[in-house]
Amino acid sequence: MKPALPLLLLGLAAFANTAPAVADDAVGSAAIASLGQIHGIALACQQPAIVSRARNAVQTTAPKTRANGEAFEQATNTAFLAQGNAECPDVATLNARLGEAEQQLQKAYSSAQ
16 A cells, blocks of 8 residues: 555655646736737738737637637627728737737746746
8 A cells, every 4th residue: 555655645746746837817818808909900900920920829828728719719709890991000010919819818927837
């Protein structure tokens, strides 16, 4: 029975290290919403490189949860519909906003990596 105890403790320690770290929910949610907004504007303005970069930022950095996915999707839909026939921002402006949002997301979830 004694040989099983170290294996059990080792298994529990390995499992504990795989649990995702929790970020500050307000900061993480704001960053995801910001990326979703940029994603929606880029979709409406036919900027595929920005669309891809915004989506990839969320997919590779934020925890893969239903709440995060729904927040990103809702922000995307809202921004896409709000853009309508309005004048699209220039690519440099969208890239700058995307860079800021990516940095916020990295800060929010850096401990989760």
